[in-house]
Amino acid sequence: MDLKKQVRIYAILLIVVIFIAFGITTNRKVASEITWNILKLPKLILFIDTDADVAVKIGNYYFNVNNEGAYDLEKAKYYFNKALELDPNVSDAWHQLARINFLAGNFGDALLEINKQIEIHDDGLMSSYYIRGLIYGFMDEHEMAEKDFLIFAEWDKENWAVHNDLAWIYFKNGDYEKAEQISRKGLDFNPNNPWLLNSYGVSLMNTNKSASANVALLKALDEAQKLTPFEWQKAYPGNNPNVAKEGLENFIEAIEFNVNLLAGT
Secondary structure: OOHHHHHHHHHHHHHHHHHHHHOOOOOHHHHHHHHHHHHOOHHHHHHHOOOHHHHHHHHHHHOOHHHOOOOOHHHHHHHHHHHHHHOOOOOOHHHHHHHHHHHOOOHHHHHHHHHHHHHHHHHHOOHHHHHHHHHHHHOOOHHHHHHHHHHHHHHOOOOHHHHHHHHHHHHHOOOHHHHHHHHHHHHHHOOOOHHHHHHHHHHHHOOOOHHHHHHHHHHHHHHHOOOOHHHHHHHOOOOOHHHHHHHHHHHHHHHHHHHHHHHOO
């Protein structure tokens, strides 16, 4: 018999022992937790414990939340939807579905889902406002995006990403002064952040402050070149970890383009 198959059979037998030891009717959560840690068999877990929070946990595993799991968006989506079947008001499921549709470019669906999350849970998960800001930003709803980003920024005043995305919205809107101000504000808390330095640099470039823009962009390039693919992935949770190296390379190339663009002006 194949060794893997043998191990699997022994593991299932171990689960049977666990059921007997803990009592499947009175300690389902303990049994399902141990089963998940040993086997990672989601359908078996939900057979043991038909709980919406368990389904969300499985979805998070396939969404590679905190870089602790597999990355399979179809499976993640399936289990977040399964969680909502079990409990339409379960925490985080609408939020995570919105993130998945956002990543797929399905902004209309993502907006409906994140609105549902906020309608049910209000500020129970503040990052929902940040996600909605991103969705509005990609839909070119600049005013709505700014409103949501500002709500999140008020809650997390030193968050570099929301300062950078506010700068992105102002830049898209042609308000380079505001983009400069908000990226500089973010740099007060994150002085070596390459994303903020790049945003600050291009904002300065568009307000005819070439010398300062050059300093910011060269520093952005230096800091970006220090990043590892893992650090890049942490900055873009939910993205496929397999493209982190390529994403980092593209970011560095974009900063190099800005440096060369400024040199040619």
